[in-house]
Amino acid sequence: MKILREAKLCLLVVLGAATQLVPFSSDGPVKWLLFVGEFHPLFVHFPLGLWAATVLILWVGFRSPALVIEPWLRGGTVASFWSGILAFLTGLVLYLSGTYGDEILLHMYAAWVFLLSLFIFEYVLEKGVGMKKMGWLALAVSGVLGYAGHLGGVITHGDFLESLPWEVQAAVETPVKGTVLPEHEDSRSVFEAAVYPILDDKCLLCHADRRARAGLTMTTESAILKGGVSGAAILAGEAEASMMIQRIQLPEEDPLHMPMTEPFVTPDEEAFLIWWINEGLNKKVYEIPVQFASFIEPMTE
Numbered sequence: 001m002k003i004l005r006e007a008k009l010c011l012l013v014v015l016g017a018a019t020q021l022v023p024f025s026s027d028g029p030v031k032w033l034l035f036v037g038e039f040h041p042l043f044v045h046f047p048l049g050l051w052a053a054t055v056l057i058l059w060v061g062f063r064s065p066a067l068v069i070e071p072w073l074r075g076g077t078v079a080s081f082w083s084g085i086l087a088f089l090t091g092l093v094l095y096l097s098g099t100y101g102d103e104i105l106l107h108m109y110a111a112w113v114f115l116l117s118l119f120i121f122e123y124v125l126e127k128g129v130g131m132k133k134m135g136w137l138a139l140a141v142s143g144v145l146g147y148a149g150h151l152g153g154v155i156t157h158g159d160f161l162e163s164l165p166w167e168v169q170a171a172v173e174t175p176v177k178g179t180v181l182p183e184h185e186d187s188r189s190v191f192e193a194a195v196y197p198i199l200d201d202k203c204l205l206c207h208a209d210r211r212a213r214a215g216l217t218m219t220t221e222s223a224i225l226k227g228g229v230s231g232a233a234i235l236a237g238e239a240e241a242s243m244m245i246q247r248i249q250l251p252e253e254d255p256l257h258m259p260m261t262e263p264f265v266t267p268d269e270e271a272f273l274i275w276w277i278n279e280g281l282n283k284k285v286y287e288i289p290v291q292f293a294s295f296i297e298p299m300t301e
């Protein structure tokens with residue numbers, strides 16, 4: 001038993017250290033990592049379910065003190081721990097694929113604390129303290145699990161707290177800057193009026209907010225300049241040296257070609273994006289050369 005406990009502790013330390021690894025930036029392993037990571041959303045449900053069952057056992061123990069629940073409690077805890085390890089490993093693989101933004105870090109740390117709390121729970125259970133203390137401890141473990149799970153949910157589904165009725169109402173009531181313009185006067189930036197719509201069609205599926213693949217968000221000029229795991233996606237004035245254009249120009253069958261899936265960028269759009277990087281950064285929409293005027297999206301409202 002003691003050896004097993006020490007082995008578990010070692011495993012926790014190793015996993016904790018692994019969270020400090022830097023995600024891959026080369027493209028070779030990314031596909032494999034993403035493949036293994038596909039199992040994460042499935043695996044995370046095991047520790048959730050098993051821990052819920054363990055808490056239920058504890059609750060039954062409170063109701064019927066005559067029952068011997070310790071072996072069941074221990075079984076549930078051990079099962080939660082190992083399934084948690086499995087979920088953690090697949091999650092770690094997703095993190096290492098480098099296709100998620102920083103929001104994954106807190107989720108990963110919280111998941112690790114959950115594993116640690118399960119370890120402590122099992123340890124205290126073996127020491128044999130009173131049921132009441134176990135109850136409080138179980139509450140703490142559940143709290144950590146709930147928090148880690150919530151952060152995970154935010155990554156996959158967005159923050160449900162933001163969709164609470166009063167939050168939605170507040171967002172609607174917050175006036176959006178610059179929408180109150182005379183119709184004939186278009187003061188939008190080149191990016192907003194013409195570049196963004198192209199990116200929205202072709203790139204944002206995988207490069208926005210919570211799905212910032214390779215850590216690259218493409219919703220603003222500054223985010224694109226900042227770039228992802230391999231650094232700046234565009235270099236002002238140097239379109240041909242900009243990773244964004246280089247990726248677009250790769251042969252379609254190249255695994256690094258962007259976008260990864262259709263619809264692809266048309267030659268006209270490519271020419272316009274090249275102009276934008278070379279000359280159009282920070283410019284206003286009326287400075288777009290007339291041959292690209294068709295990319296200007298009509299103003300709404």
Ligand code: HEC
Nearest residue numbers: 202203206213214216228229230231233243244258259260
């Ligand atoms: C279907 C998903 C998907 C779409 C759509 C997509 N990308 Fe990507 N992109 C990825 C993934 C996954 C990676 C990370 C793997 C890689 O580097 O190939 C990536 C990486 C990149 C990188 C490298 C970032 C870095 O720092 O390593 C650039 C640049 C890029 N994409 C640009 C684009 C552009 C421009 C578009 C639209 C024209 C686009 N992507 C559309 C999935 C996508």
